[in-house]
Amino acid sequence: MTSTNPPALQLYTLRDQLAGDRPGVLGRVAALGYGAVEVFDVLSDTRGLRDDLARAGLTVCSVHATLSADQLPEVVEAARTLGTDTVIVPYVPPERFSDADGIGELARELNEAARRLAGDGMRLGYHNHAFELSTIVGGRPALEVLADGLDDDVLLEVDTYWAAVGGQDVPALLGRLGERVRYLHVKDGPLTEGEPNVAVGTGRMPVAEIVAASPSATWHIVEFDQCATDLLTAVGDSLAWLADQGLAQPVARGAGT
Known part of the structure:
Protein backbone atom coordinates (compact mmCIF):
# COMPACT_ATOMS: atom_id res chain seq x y z
CA MET A 1 0.00 0.00 0.00
CA THR A 2 1.63 3.20 -1.20
CA SER A 3 1.17 6.23 1.02
CA THR A 4 -0.07 9.37 -0.69
CA ASN A 5 2.75 11.20 1.07
CA PRO A 6 6.27 11.06 -0.35
CA PRO A 7 8.77 8.61 1.15
CA ALA A 8 10.57 10.07 4.14
CA LEU A 9 13.86 9.55 5.95
CA GLN A 10 14.64 10.09 9.63
CA LEU A 11 17.72 12.34 9.56
CA TYR A 12 19.13 10.63 12.65
CA THR A 13 20.14 7.91 10.18
CA LEU A 14 22.73 10.25 8.64
CA ARG A 15 23.72 12.19 11.76
CA ASP A 16 27.47 11.72 11.23
CA GLN A 17 27.36 12.52 7.52
CA LEU A 18 25.20 15.61 8.06
CA ALA A 19 27.73 16.98 10.53
CA GLY A 20 30.32 17.06 7.75
CA ASP A 21 28.33 18.32 4.74
CA ARG A 22 24.67 18.94 5.44
CA PRO A 23 23.75 20.59 2.11
CA ALA A 36 10.53 14.44 3.09
CA VAL A 37 12.56 14.06 6.26
CA GLU A 38 11.95 13.76 9.97
CA VAL A 39 14.20 16.06 11.98
CA PHE A 40 15.79 14.87 15.22
CA ASP A 41 17.74 17.98 16.26
CA VAL A 42 15.09 20.64 16.06
CA LEU A 43 16.74 23.47 18.02
CA SER A 44 20.19 23.58 16.42
CA ASP A 45 20.51 25.99 13.48
CA THR A 46 16.82 25.70 12.64
CA LEU A 67 8.96 18.58 25.55
CA SER A 68 10.18 20.09 28.77
CA ALA A 69 7.96 22.98 29.87
CA ASP A 70 10.71 25.58 29.44
CA GLN A 71 11.59 24.41 25.91
CA LEU A 72 8.06 24.01 24.56
CA PRO A 73 7.81 27.52 23.03
CA GLU A 74 11.17 27.02 21.29
CA GLY A 83 7.13 23.74 8.11
CA THR A 84 5.58 20.92 10.12
CA ASP A 85 2.71 20.71 12.59
CA THR A 86 3.72 17.41 14.24
CA VAL A 87 6.03 17.05 17.24
CA ILE A 88 6.91 13.53 18.36
CA VAL A 89 8.36 12.61 21.74
CA PRO A 90 11.25 10.28 20.84
CA TYR A 91 12.02 8.70 24.22
CA VAL A 92 11.16 8.56 27.89
CA PRO A 93 13.05 6.52 30.51
CA PRO A 94 12.06 2.83 30.65
CA GLU A 95 11.19 3.04 34.35
CA ARG A 96 8.15 5.14 33.45
CA PHE A 97 6.64 1.98 31.95
CA SER A 98 7.27 -0.30 34.93
CA LEU A 117 0.49 22.15 21.35
CA ALA A 118 -3.06 22.17 19.99
CA GLY A 119 -3.35 25.76 21.14
CA ASP A 120 -0.50 26.50 18.74
CA GLY A 121 -2.08 24.52 15.90
CA MET A 122 0.19 21.51 16.39
CA ARG A 123 -0.23 17.86 17.29
CA LEU A 124 1.75 15.51 19.51
CA GLY A 125 2.96 11.98 18.92
CA TYR A 126 4.87 9.32 20.82
CA HIS A 127 7.64 7.11 19.41
CA ASN A 128 8.48 3.71 20.91
CA HIS A 129 11.62 1.69 21.45
CA ALA A 130 11.77 -1.99 22.42
CA PHE A 131 11.12 -1.67 26.15
CA GLU A 132 7.56 -0.37 25.76
CA LEU A 133 6.72 -3.65 24.01
CA SER A 134 8.80 -6.10 26.03
CA THR A 135 7.45 -4.74 29.32
CA ILE A 136 4.15 -6.43 30.14
CA VAL A 137 1.72 -4.62 32.44
CA GLY A 138 -1.56 -6.30 33.35
CA GLY A 139 -0.97 -8.93 30.70
CA ARG A 140 -0.47 -6.42 27.88
CA PRO A 141 2.50 -4.63 26.27
CA ALA A 142 3.08 -1.36 28.08
CA LEU A 143 2.68 0.67 24.87
CA GLU A 144 -0.89 -0.56 24.54
CA VAL A 145 -1.59 0.41 28.14
CA LEU A 146 -0.24 3.88 27.39
CA ALA A 147 -2.38 4.14 24.25
CA LEU A 156 1.57 7.08 17.74
CA GLU A 157 4.66 6.72 15.61
CA VAL A 158 5.39 3.00 15.77
CA ASP A 159 8.99 2.02 15.26
CA THR A 160 8.20 -1.33 13.70
CA TYR A 161 11.71 -2.74 14.13
CA TRP A 162 11.92 -1.94 17.83
CA ALA A 163 8.46 -3.39 18.29
CA ALA A 164 9.66 -6.66 16.75
CA VAL A 165 12.83 -6.65 18.87
CA GLY A 166 10.50 -6.16 21.85
CA GLY A 167 8.91 -9.49 21.03
CA GLN A 168 5.76 -8.39 19.23
CA ASP A 169 4.01 -9.73 16.16
CA VAL A 170 4.07 -6.28 14.56
CA PRO A 171 1.10 -6.60 12.16
CA ALA A 172 -1.04 -7.87 15.03
CA LEU A 173 0.17 -5.04 17.27
CA LEU A 174 -0.67 -2.46 14.63
CA GLY A 175 -4.12 -3.94 14.28
CA ARG A 176 -4.73 -3.57 18.01
CA LEU A 177 -3.42 0.00 18.11
CA GLY A 178 -5.67 0.93 15.21
CA GLU A 179 -6.12 4.42 13.81
CA ARG A 180 -4.01 6.12 16.46
CA VAL A 181 -0.97 4.98 14.43
CA ARG A 182 -0.22 7.72 11.90
CA TYR A 183 3.53 7.28 11.37
CA LEU A 184 5.61 4.13 10.85
CA HIS A 185 9.36 3.82 11.14
CA VAL A 186 10.22 1.32 8.44
CA LYS A 187 13.50 -0.48 9.05
CA ASP A 188 15.00 -3.93 8.80
CA GLY A 189 17.67 -6.09 10.34
CA PRO A 190 18.44 -9.33 12.17
CA LEU A 191 16.04 -8.61 15.07
CA THR A 192 18.90 -8.74 17.55
CA GLU A 193 19.36 -5.74 19.81
CA GLY A 194 22.77 -4.17 19.26
CA GLU A 195 23.21 -5.59 15.76
CA PRO A 196 23.21 -3.10 12.85
CA ASN A 197 20.23 -2.48 10.63
CA VAL A 198 20.29 -3.55 7.00
CA ALA A 199 18.60 -2.15 3.91
CA VAL A 200 14.84 -2.53 4.02
CA GLY A 201 13.82 -5.79 2.39
CA THR A 202 17.07 -7.63 3.17
CA GLY A 203 16.50 -8.51 6.82
CA ARG A 204 13.93 -10.46 8.83
CA MET A 205 11.10 -7.93 8.98
CA PRO A 206 7.86 -8.72 7.07
CA VAL A 207 7.77 -5.17 5.77
CA ALA A 208 4.96 -5.49 3.23
CA GLU A 209 2.69 -7.20 5.77
CA ILE A 210 3.51 -4.52 8.35
CA VAL A 211 2.68 -1.64 6.03
CA ALA A 212 -0.58 -3.31 4.99
CA ALA A 213 -1.55 -3.76 8.66
CA SER A 214 -1.66 -0.01 9.31
CA PRO A 215 -3.70 1.80 6.66
CA SER A 216 -4.04 4.77 9.04
CA ALA A 217 -0.29 5.43 8.85
CA THR A 218 0.09 8.17 6.28
CA TRP A 219 3.85 8.58 6.70
CA HIS A 220 6.37 5.76 6.19
CA ILE A 221 9.80 6.84 7.41
CA VAL A 222 12.96 4.87 6.68
CA GLU A 223 15.48 4.83 9.52
CA PHE A 224 18.75 3.18 10.47
CA ASP A 225 19.99 3.28 14.05
CA GLN A 226 23.30 1.88 12.86
CA CYS A 227 24.58 0.24 9.70
CA ALA A 228 27.63 -1.86 8.83
CA THR A 229 27.67 -0.82 5.16
CA ASP A 230 27.66 2.50 3.32
CA LEU A 231 24.69 4.32 4.79
CA LEU A 232 23.62 6.35 1.78
CA THR A 233 23.74 3.23 -0.38
CA ALA A 234 21.58 1.38 2.16
CA VAL A 235 19.19 4.35 2.34
CA GLY A 236 18.84 4.31 -1.45
CA ASP A 237 18.48 0.52 -1.62
CA SER A 238 15.72 0.70 1.00
CA LEU A 239 13.64 3.11 -1.06
CA ALA A 240 14.31 1.15 -4.26
CA TRP A 241 13.01 -2.03 -2.59
CA LEU A 242 9.92 -0.28 -1.22
CA ALA A 243 9.19 1.12 -4.68
CA ASP A 244 9.70 -2.31 -6.24
CA GLN A 245 7.10 -3.73 -3.88
CA GLY A 246 4.63 -0.94 -4.63
CA LEU A 247 5.06 0.45 -1.09
CA ALA A 248 6.56 3.82 -2.00
CA GLN A 249 6.57 6.28 -4.85
CA PRO A 250 9.99 7.92 -5.18
CA VAL A 251 9.99 11.60 -6.06
CA ALA A 252 11.20 12.13 -9.61
CA ARG A 253 13.52 15.09 -9.96
CA GLY A 254 14.87 16.50 -13.16
CA ALA A 255 18.45 17.54 -13.79
CA GLY A 256 19.55 20.43 -11.66
CA THR A 257 16.91 19.94 -8.95
Missing part, protein backbone atom coordinates in the same frame (compact mmCIF):
# COMPACT_ATOMS: atom_id res chain seq x y z
CA GLY A 24 25.52 17.89 0.11
CA VAL A 25 24.02 15.01 2.08
CA LEU A 26 20.49 16.43 1.86
CA GLY A 27 20.95 16.84 -1.87
CA ARG A 28 21.91 13.18 -2.17
CA VAL A 29 18.88 12.12 -0.10
CA ALA A 30 16.64 14.06 -2.46
CA ALA A 31 18.38 12.58 -5.51
CA LEU A 32 17.62 9.09 -4.21
CA GLY A 33 13.91 9.88 -4.44
CA TYR A 34 13.00 10.87 -0.89
CA GLY A 35 10.59 13.77 -0.64
CA ARG A 47 16.80 28.38 9.97
CA GLY A 48 19.96 27.07 8.34
CA LEU A 49 18.45 23.57 8.21
CA ARG A 50 15.23 24.98 6.76
CA ASP A 51 17.17 26.69 4.00
CA ASP A 52 19.28 23.61 3.21
CA LEU A 53 16.13 21.45 3.05
CA ALA A 54 14.43 23.95 0.75
CA ARG A 55 17.41 23.96 -1.61
CA ALA A 56 17.30 20.16 -1.70
CA GLY A 57 13.56 20.13 -2.33
CA LEU A 58 12.78 18.24 0.89
CA THR A 59 9.87 18.92 3.23
CA VAL A 60 9.60 18.06 6.94
CA CYS A 61 6.95 15.52 7.95
CA SER A 62 7.59 15.79 11.70
CA VAL A 63 10.18 16.60 14.32
CA HIS A 64 11.46 14.63 17.29
CA ALA A 65 11.77 16.76 20.41
CA THR A 66 11.71 16.36 24.18
CA VAL A 75 10.12 23.64 19.94
CA VAL A 76 6.85 25.07 18.62
CA GLU A 77 8.69 27.93 16.90
CA ALA A 78 11.28 25.57 15.44
CA ALA A 79 8.62 23.19 14.10
CA ARG A 80 6.82 26.12 12.52
CA THR A 81 10.05 27.36 10.96
CA LEU A 82 10.66 23.91 9.47
CA ASP A 99 3.69 -0.26 36.26
CA ALA A 100 0.19 0.99 35.51
CA ASP A 101 0.50 4.02 37.79
CA GLY A 102 3.65 5.24 36.06
CA ILE A 103 2.11 4.73 32.63
CA GLY A 104 -1.01 6.60 33.71
CA GLU A 105 1.03 9.55 34.89
CA LEU A 106 2.96 9.60 31.61
CA ALA A 107 -0.32 9.53 29.66
CA ARG A 108 -1.58 12.52 31.62
CA GLU A 109 1.63 14.44 30.89
CA LEU A 110 1.41 13.65 27.18
CA ASN A 111 -2.25 14.66 27.08
CA GLU A 112 -1.44 17.99 28.73
CA ALA A 113 1.44 18.60 26.30
CA ALA A 114 -0.90 17.76 23.41
CA ARG A 115 -3.44 20.31 24.64
CA ARG A 116 -0.75 22.98 24.83
CA ASP A 148 -5.50 3.45 26.30
CA GLY A 149 -4.73 6.49 28.47
CA LEU A 150 -4.03 8.92 25.65
CA ASP A 151 -6.52 11.44 24.34
CA ASP A 152 -7.78 10.72 20.84
CA ASP A 153 -5.68 13.46 19.25
CA VAL A 154 -2.34 12.05 20.51
CA LEU A 155 -0.90 9.94 17.71
Whole structure:
Protein backbone atom coordinates (compact mmCIF):
# COMPACT_ATOMS: atom_id res chain seq x y z
CA MET A 1 0.00 0.00 0.00
CA THR A 2 1.63 3.20 -1.20
CA SER A 3 1.17 6.23 1.02
CA THR A 4 -0.07 9.37 -0.69
CA ASN A 5 2.75 11.20 1.07
CA PRO A 6 6.27 11.06 -0.35
CA PRO A 7 8.77 8.61 1.15
CA ALA A 8 10.57 10.07 4.14
CA LEU A 9 13.86 9.55 5.95
CA GLN A 10 14.64 10.09 9.63
CA LEU A 11 17.72 12.34 9.56
CA TYR A 12 19.13 10.63 12.65
CA THR A 13 20.14 7.91 10.18
CA LEU A 14 22.73 10.25 8.64
CA ARG A 15 23.72 12.19 11.76
CA ASP A 16 27.47 11.72 11.23
CA GLN A 17 27.36 12.52 7.52
CA LEU A 18 25.20 15.61 8.06
CA ALA A 19 27.73 16.98 10.53
CA GLY A 20 30.32 17.06 7.75
CA ASP A 21 28.33 18.32 4.74
CA ARG A 22 24.67 18.94 5.44
CA PRO A 23 23.75 20.59 2.11
CA GLY A 24 25.52 17.89 0.11
CA VAL A 25 24.02 15.01 2.08
CA LEU A 26 20.49 16.43 1.86
CA GLY A 27 20.95 16.84 -1.87
CA ARG A 28 21.91 13.18 -2.17
CA VAL A 29 18.88 12.12 -0.10
CA ALA A 30 16.64 14.06 -2.46
CA ALA A 31 18.38 12.58 -5.51
CA LEU A 32 17.62 9.09 -4.21
CA GLY A 33 13.91 9.88 -4.44
CA TYR A 34 13.00 10.87 -0.89
CA GLY A 35 10.59 13.77 -0.64
CA ALA A 36 10.53 14.44 3.09
CA VAL A 37 12.56 14.06 6.26
CA GLU A 38 11.95 13.76 9.97
CA VAL A 39 14.20 16.06 11.98
CA PHE A 40 15.79 14.87 15.22
CA ASP A 41 17.74 17.98 16.26
CA VAL A 42 15.09 20.64 16.06
CA LEU A 43 16.74 23.47 18.02
CA SER A 44 20.19 23.58 16.42
CA ASP A 45 20.51 25.99 13.48
CA THR A 46 16.82 25.70 12.64
CA ARG A 47 16.80 28.38 9.97
CA GLY A 48 19.96 27.07 8.34
CA LEU A 49 18.45 23.57 8.21
CA ARG A 50 15.23 24.98 6.76
CA ASP A 51 17.17 26.69 4.00
CA ASP A 52 19.28 23.61 3.21
CA LEU A 53 16.13 21.45 3.05
CA ALA A 54 14.43 23.95 0.75
CA ARG A 55 17.41 23.96 -1.61
CA ALA A 56 17.30 20.16 -1.70
CA GLY A 57 13.56 20.13 -2.33
CA LEU A 58 12.78 18.24 0.89
CA THR A 59 9.87 18.92 3.23
CA VAL A 60 9.60 18.06 6.94
CA CYS A 61 6.95 15.52 7.95
CA SER A 62 7.59 15.79 11.70
CA VAL A 63 10.18 16.60 14.32
CA HIS A 64 11.46 14.63 17.29
CA ALA A 65 11.77 16.76 20.41
CA THR A 66 11.71 16.36 24.18
CA LEU A 67 8.96 18.58 25.55
CA SER A 68 10.18 20.09 28.77
CA ALA A 69 7.96 22.98 29.87
CA ASP A 70 10.71 25.58 29.44
CA GLN A 71 11.59 24.41 25.91
CA LEU A 72 8.06 24.01 24.56
CA PRO A 73 7.81 27.52 23.03
CA GLU A 74 11.17 27.02 21.29
CA VAL A 75 10.12 23.64 19.94
CA VAL A 76 6.85 25.07 18.62
CA GLU A 77 8.69 27.93 16.90
CA ALA A 78 11.28 25.57 15.44
CA ALA A 79 8.62 23.19 14.10
CA ARG A 80 6.82 26.12 12.52
CA THR A 81 10.05 27.36 10.96
CA LEU A 82 10.66 23.91 9.47
CA GLY A 83 7.13 23.74 8.11
CA THR A 84 5.58 20.92 10.12
CA ASP A 85 2.71 20.71 12.59
CA THR A 86 3.72 17.41 14.24
CA VAL A 87 6.03 17.05 17.24
CA ILE A 88 6.91 13.53 18.36
CA VAL A 89 8.36 12.61 21.74
CA PRO A 90 11.25 10.28 20.84
CA TYR A 91 12.02 8.70 24.22
CA VAL A 92 11.16 8.56 27.89
CA PRO A 93 13.05 6.52 30.51
CA PRO A 94 12.06 2.83 30.65
CA GLU A 95 11.19 3.04 34.35
CA ARG A 96 8.15 5.14 33.45
CA PHE A 97 6.64 1.98 31.95
CA SER A 98 7.27 -0.30 34.93
CA ASP A 99 3.69 -0.26 36.26
CA ALA A 100 0.19 0.99 35.51
CA ASP A 101 0.50 4.02 37.79
CA GLY A 102 3.65 5.24 36.06
CA ILE A 103 2.11 4.73 32.63
CA GLY A 104 -1.01 6.60 33.71
CA GLU A 105 1.03 9.55 34.89
CA LEU A 106 2.96 9.60 31.61
CA ALA A 107 -0.32 9.53 29.66
CA ARG A 108 -1.58 12.52 31.62
CA GLU A 109 1.63 14.44 30.89
CA LEU A 110 1.41 13.65 27.18
CA ASN A 111 -2.25 14.66 27.08
CA GLU A 112 -1.44 17.99 28.73
CA ALA A 113 1.44 18.60 26.30
CA ALA A 114 -0.90 17.76 23.41
CA ARG A 115 -3.44 20.31 24.64
CA ARG A 116 -0.75 22.98 24.83
CA LEU A 117 0.49 22.15 21.35
CA ALA A 118 -3.06 22.17 19.99
CA GLY A 119 -3.35 25.76 21.14
CA ASP A 120 -0.50 26.50 18.74
CA GLY A 121 -2.08 24.52 15.90
CA MET A 122 0.19 21.51 16.39
CA ARG A 123 -0.23 17.86 17.29
CA LEU A 124 1.75 15.51 19.51
CA GLY A 125 2.96 11.98 18.92
CA TYR A 126 4.87 9.32 20.82
CA HIS A 127 7.64 7.11 19.41
CA ASN A 128 8.48 3.71 20.91
CA HIS A 129 11.62 1.69 21.45
CA ALA A 130 11.77 -1.99 22.42
CA PHE A 131 11.12 -1.67 26.15
CA GLU A 132 7.56 -0.37 25.76
CA LEU A 133 6.72 -3.65 24.01
CA SER A 134 8.80 -6.10 26.03
CA THR A 135 7.45 -4.74 29.32
CA ILE A 136 4.15 -6.43 30.14
CA VAL A 137 1.72 -4.62 32.44
CA GLY A 138 -1.56 -6.30 33.35
CA GLY A 139 -0.97 -8.93 30.70
CA ARG A 140 -0.47 -6.42 27.88
CA PRO A 141 2.50 -4.63 26.27
CA ALA A 142 3.08 -1.36 28.08
CA LEU A 143 2.68 0.67 24.87
CA GLU A 144 -0.89 -0.56 24.54
CA VAL A 145 -1.59 0.41 28.14
CA LEU A 146 -0.24 3.88 27.39
CA ALA A 147 -2.38 4.14 24.25
CA ASP A 148 -5.50 3.45 26.30
CA GLY A 149 -4.73 6.49 28.47
CA LEU A 150 -4.03 8.92 25.65
CA ASP A 151 -6.52 11.44 24.34
CA ASP A 152 -7.78 10.72 20.84
CA ASP A 153 -5.68 13.46 19.25
CA VAL A 154 -2.34 12.05 20.51
CA LEU A 155 -0.90 9.94 17.71
CA LEU A 156 1.57 7.08 17.74
CA GLU A 157 4.66 6.72 15.61
CA VAL A 158 5.39 3.00 15.77
CA ASP A 159 8.99 2.02 15.26
CA THR A 160 8.20 -1.33 13.70
CA TYR A 161 11.71 -2.74 14.13
CA TRP A 162 11.92 -1.94 17.83
CA ALA A 163 8.46 -3.39 18.29
CA ALA A 164 9.66 -6.66 16.75
CA VAL A 165 12.83 -6.65 18.87
CA GLY A 166 10.50 -6.16 21.85
CA GLY A 167 8.91 -9.49 21.03
CA GLN A 168 5.76 -8.39 19.23
CA ASP A 169 4.01 -9.73 16.16
CA VAL A 170 4.07 -6.28 14.56
CA PRO A 171 1.10 -6.60 12.16
CA ALA A 172 -1.04 -7.87 15.03
CA LEU A 173 0.17 -5.04 17.27
CA LEU A 174 -0.67 -2.46 14.63
CA GLY A 175 -4.12 -3.94 14.28
CA ARG A 176 -4.73 -3.57 18.01
CA LEU A 177 -3.42 0.00 18.11
CA GLY A 178 -5.67 0.93 15.21
CA GLU A 179 -6.12 4.42 13.81
CA ARG A 180 -4.01 6.12 16.46
CA VAL A 181 -0.97 4.98 14.43
CA ARG A 182 -0.22 7.72 11.90
CA TYR A 183 3.53 7.28 11.37
CA LEU A 184 5.61 4.13 10.85
CA HIS A 185 9.36 3.82 11.14
CA VAL A 186 10.22 1.32 8.44
CA LYS A 187 13.50 -0.48 9.05
CA ASP A 188 15.00 -3.93 8.80
CA GLY A 189 17.67 -6.09 10.34
CA PRO A 190 18.44 -9.33 12.17
CA LEU A 191 16.04 -8.61 15.07
CA THR A 192 18.90 -8.74 17.55
CA GLU A 193 19.36 -5.74 19.81
CA GLY A 194 22.77 -4.17 19.26
CA GLU A 195 23.21 -5.59 15.76
CA PRO A 196 23.21 -3.10 12.85
CA ASN A 197 20.23 -2.48 10.63
CA VAL A 198 20.29 -3.55 7.00
CA ALA A 199 18.60 -2.15 3.91
CA VAL A 200 14.84 -2.53 4.02
CA GLY A 201 13.82 -5.79 2.39
CA THR A 202 17.07 -7.63 3.17
CA GLY A 203 16.50 -8.51 6.82
CA ARG A 204 13.93 -10.46 8.83
CA MET A 205 11.10 -7.93 8.98
CA PRO A 206 7.86 -8.72 7.07
CA VAL A 207 7.77 -5.17 5.77
CA ALA A 208 4.96 -5.49 3.23
CA GLU A 209 2.69 -7.20 5.77
CA ILE A 210 3.51 -4.52 8.35
CA VAL A 211 2.68 -1.64 6.03
CA ALA A 212 -0.58 -3.31 4.99
CA ALA A 213 -1.55 -3.76 8.66
CA SER A 214 -1.66 -0.01 9.31
CA PRO A 215 -3.70 1.80 6.66
CA SER A 216 -4.04 4.77 9.04
CA ALA A 217 -0.29 5.43 8.85
CA THR A 218 0.09 8.17 6.28
CA TRP A 219 3.85 8.58 6.70
CA HIS A 220 6.37 5.76 6.19
CA ILE A 221 9.80 6.84 7.41
CA VAL A 222 12.96 4.87 6.68
CA GLU A 223 15.48 4.83 9.52
CA PHE A 224 18.75 3.18 10.47
CA ASP A 225 19.99 3.28 14.05
CA GLN A 226 23.30 1.88 12.86
CA CYS A 227 24.58 0.24 9.70
CA ALA A 228 27.63 -1.86 8.83
CA THR A 229 27.67 -0.82 5.16
CA ASP A 230 27.66 2.50 3.32
CA LEU A 231 24.69 4.32 4.79
CA LEU A 232 23.62 6.35 1.78
CA THR A 233 23.74 3.23 -0.38
CA ALA A 234 21.58 1.38 2.16
CA VAL A 235 19.19 4.35 2.34
CA GLY A 236 18.84 4.31 -1.45
CA ASP A 237 18.48 0.52 -1.62
CA SER A 238 15.72 0.70 1.00
CA LEU A 239 13.64 3.11 -1.06
CA ALA A 240 14.31 1.15 -4.26
CA TRP A 241 13.01 -2.03 -2.59
CA LEU A 242 9.92 -0.28 -1.22
CA ALA A 243 9.19 1.12 -4.68
CA ASP A 244 9.70 -2.31 -6.24
CA GLN A 245 7.10 -3.73 -3.88
CA GLY A 246 4.63 -0.94 -4.63
CA LEU A 247 5.06 0.45 -1.09
CA ALA A 248 6.56 3.82 -2.00
CA GLN A 249 6.57 6.28 -4.85
CA PRO A 250 9.99 7.92 -5.18
CA VAL A 251 9.99 11.60 -6.06
CA ALA A 252 11.20 12.13 -9.61
CA ARG A 253 13.52 15.09 -9.96
CA GLY A 254 14.87 16.50 -13.16
CA ALA A 255 18.45 17.54 -13.79
CA GLY A 256 19.55 20.43 -11.66
CA THR A 257 16.91 19.94 -8.95
